[in-house]
Amino acid sequence: MRDTEYQELDGLALADLLARREVSAEDLMACAIRLARARAPALNALCYERYEESMEVARAWRHTGAFRAIPFLLKDSGLAHARFPSSLGSRLLNDTVYSRNATLADRFEAAGLIPFARTTVPELCMAPTTEAARNGAPTRNPWDAGRSCGGSSGGAAAAVAAGIVPLAHGSDGGGSIRIPAAACGVYGLKVSRGRLPMGPFRGEGWGGLATDGVLSRSVRDTAAALDAIAAPEPGAPYAAPAAPASYLKLLTEPPRKLRIVVWRDAWNGIPVAQECVTAVERAAALCRDLGHEVIDGAPPDIEYDAFVLAHANVLAGNIALSVNTRLSATGQPLRDDDLEPVLRQGYDHGRALPAAQYIASVNRFHAVGRILDGYMAGCDAILSPALTRLPPQLGELSTAHGTFLAFRRQVATYATFAAAFNASGQPAASLPLAWTEAGMPVGVQVAARYGREDVVLGLSAQLEAAQPWAGRIAVPRMD
Numbered sequence: 001m002r003d004t005e006y007q008e009l010d011g012l013a014l015a016d017l018l019a020r021r022e023v024s025a026e027d028l029m030a031c032a033i034r035l036a037r038a039r040a041p042a043l044n045a046l047c048y049e050r051y052e053e054s055m056e057v058a059r060a061w062r063h064t065g066a067f068r069a070i071p072f073l074l075k076d077s078g079l080a081h082a083r084f085p086s087s088l089g090s091r092l093l094n095d096t097v098y099s100r101n102a103t104l105a106d107r108f109e110a111a112g113l114i115p116f117a118r119t120t121v122p123e124l125c126m127a128p129t130t131e132a133a134r135n136g137a138p139t140r141n142p143w144d145a146g147r148s149c150g151g152s153s154g155g156a157a158a159a160v161a162a163g164i165v166p167l168a169h170g171s172d173g174g175g176s177i178r179i180p181a182a183a184c185g186v187y188g189l190k191v192s193r194g195r196l197p198m199g200p201f202r203g204e205g206w207g208g209l210a211t212d213g214v215l216s217r218s219v220r221d222t223a224a225a226l227d228a229i230a231a232p233e234p235g236a237p238y239a240a241p242a243a244p245a246s247y248l249k250l251l252t253e254p255p256r257k258l259r260i261v262v263w264r265d266a267w268n269g270i271p272v273a274q275e276c277v278t279a280v281e282r283a284a285a286l287c288r289d290l291g292h293e294v295i296d297g298a299p300p301d302i303e304y305d306a307f308v309l310a311h312a313n314v315l316a317g318n319i320a321l322s323v324n325t326r327l328s329a330t331g332q333p334l335r336d337d338d339l340e341p342v343l344r345q346g347y348d349h350g351r352a353l354p355a356a357q358y359i360a361s362v363n364r365f366h367a368v369g370r371i372l373d374g375y376m377a378g379c380d381a382i383l384s385p386a387l388t389r390l391p392p393q394l395g396e397l398s399t400a401h402g403t404f405l406a407f408r409r410q411v412a413t414y415a416t417f418a419a420a421f422n423a424s425g426q427p428a429a430s431l432p433l434a435w436t437e438a439g440m441p442v443g444v445q446v447a448a449r450y451g452r453e454d455v456v457l458g459l460s461a462q463l464e465a466a467q468p469w470a471g472r473i474a475v476p477r478m479d
Helices: 003-008 011-019 025-043 051-060 102-110 154-161 178-183 219-229 272-289 304-330 341-352 355-378 404-412 418-425 453-466
Strands: 070-075 114-118 144-148 166-172 188-191 211-216 257-265 293-297 382-387 428-435 441-448
Touching: 003 025, 003 154, 011 025, 011 070, 011 219, 025 051, 025 070, 025 154, 070 102, 070 154, 102 114, 102 219, 114 154, 114 166, 114 441, 154 166, 154 178, 166 188, 166 219, 166 428, 178 188, 178 418, 178 428, 178 441, 211 219, 219 257, 219 453, 257 272, 257 341, 257 355, 272 293, 272 382, 272 428, 272 441, 272 453, 304 341, 304 355, 304 404, 355 418, 382 453, 404 453, 428 453
Parallel strands: 070 114, 070 166, 257 293, 257 382
Antiparallel strands: 166 211, 188 211, 188 428, 382 441, 428 441
């Protein structure tokens, strides 16, 4: 199979070729590995590559699931897999190994997704850019090498945008799927809390904020992946409302008219770049053309500063847990160069955080959820910018200097529209519906009520059909 043909097709189209025996799993893995070797180094998007071993896995693979035998990438987020160590982008946690797979990793493989490497992340997945010191260099945006690719699923978004794989694993605890999807011009859905398994090693991430998922170049690939991996897990602390029989099948049914509220302004008067406002306005016009009712609105008051502090507190508590667990396992003290400066500050903040303040922070998330759910009683979806501005230049959101709380406040002026939907547990996606004259993607976010991924996916598919984006593949330069 030619690499050009491979990168032009989404996962389901490749699976169809497999089903018709026009290509083999080995053919597809060979394409993915060639493209990875040609394009990933310029991006610094991959780690823990297992190319030769994965070719052997592909040769022996028996077709399974909706994707049958598609090359796939796992995020370096600590999702356990016996074949792939992980670092979470940290020198302290480098080369963590696992004796067994996480539930989700097994479900990915049962869906026919064959991992062959991990994708880069910021340290401990704690930044909206992927510039971890552990990775030796920043992960670059495939559309502009001087800009951030987003984070924390930055390597995943860059790899999908560059055509290395049609879809890749991501995770999102404050926008970490949607931020890089917006920055790299791919589709990224954060699902409802409890929709995907977190086990068997834990029941929740970051006080219920975090969930896993995929980034893809087509809405239907995301829908098919969700069909394959979304099912209850025994002992899980959360359970999303019952899913339809098939999200993928729903995309083929006649759409219903939706009531959509458009947000142009951000909390606290945080500036929103004109490119982002224009993208939302054009998306709103598309929605009207599709027959939906579109009304102007504004975000409800969620006491944004208090929410940002609550988010920082919970992240800091999780930094302390991750670091202390590693130190206990190794029996070594924390060295000065084990953590980047901002993360070291976060560790100290987490260690000193009173239990009552941590609980109050989680309660703040629950309050945000009640506010947003009440707000959406009168509508089906919210349309907003995915980010407040274009992806920043590398180094602007660095964790190499400054304090933890100052960094979190800086992040809160960039990924402003993202994290509130982690607190509420509602599904939200970034769609690559706009591009600047210079060729940079501009994401638009669609959010729906808790448990209504069908609304997000259905509207996403309509917008994708009205303004297709699948043909855009970035070819990074090897300077």
